[in-house]
Amino acid sequence: MEQRVLPATRELLAASSLADLRIDDIARRSGVAKTTIYRRWPSLTHLVVAAMADLVGEREVTITDDPEEDLQRIALAGLRSLRTAGPSLPPLALTVHRHGDAQLRREYRARLIDPLRGALIDCLQRGQARGVFRADADAPLAVDAMIGAAIYRLAILHETPTEADAKDLVSLLLDGVRPQPSREREQ
């Protein structure tokens, strides 16, 4: 049942807009009764977030004793789920985020963004606490640069990021692009 309702929801979202999305249309397109849909997902918000989560797939996050290895591994898992979801994810995500529904945005963020983004920020912060990463670095900004680069390449430049890109991106953000940590400019 889920595998009929969730793709139908995504197709309707992609074809029109969130404001035009109706349970009736989802029921018609999926061939699943409206009452059955409502029993499983109590609101359109639940259904839309479920349809997006289904597109992205499961993303398990394991934390070890090595923040840098964790960072690499979680970034790769994120990249794989982005590639699995494909170029249809960013427009759907934007559809959700353009919409005025604050609860939907919160649910989307809690279920689709924060698990991975939060785990990456956490890795950086653990590394900072141990002194392996610079304490004054802005961990959320570094993480948003990783995620943002992947999404920008996928959705705007039409270049699907590779696993090598993900590794390079993590290394780049960890190592910086300077030959030495020269700091004269900032004094």
Added chain:
Amino acid sequence: MEQRVLPATRELLAASSLADLRIDDIARRSGVAKTTIYRRWPSLTHLVVAAMADLVGEREVTITDDPEEDLQRIALAGLRSLRTAGPSLPPLALTVHRHGDAQLRREYRARLIDPLRGALIDCLQRGQARGVFRADADAPLAVDAMIGAAIYRLAILHETPTEADAKDLVSLLLDGVRPQPSREREQ
């Protein structure tokens, strides 16, 4: 005339889709005759790209002898144009890029993406040539991380990036997050 036609084009694009965009509707909404529109913009592609370029505004790029200062200055100019354009830019850009029209994507990229993105990559590469930036760093990837972070925060996280964020982002990518350039892991 431009200031009636270009906003009307953006409004129609935002309300429906590129595939549904018709010169007739633009003429009706703007109150400008179709023949006048066609005389100024020979095709819908020209018109859509002009409407987006108008949203972003002029972005002058001055190159000096200091690649790092150039990078900071161009990144700030990019951030300002993104803030001027506001949250409606990324969905419009995605509308253009989801569409199958390769010529439109090329025009958009040549006019809206490459001037700034290319200038940023060029700064990094000049710095690499002079040895002030690490030669093995992936300059386009570093630039896409800067642009991607700003777009991700604006469009998905609903946090308009500040000028301080832009400076931090450039510093982060230039300095990296390590306290020392330790390289043991990569051997």
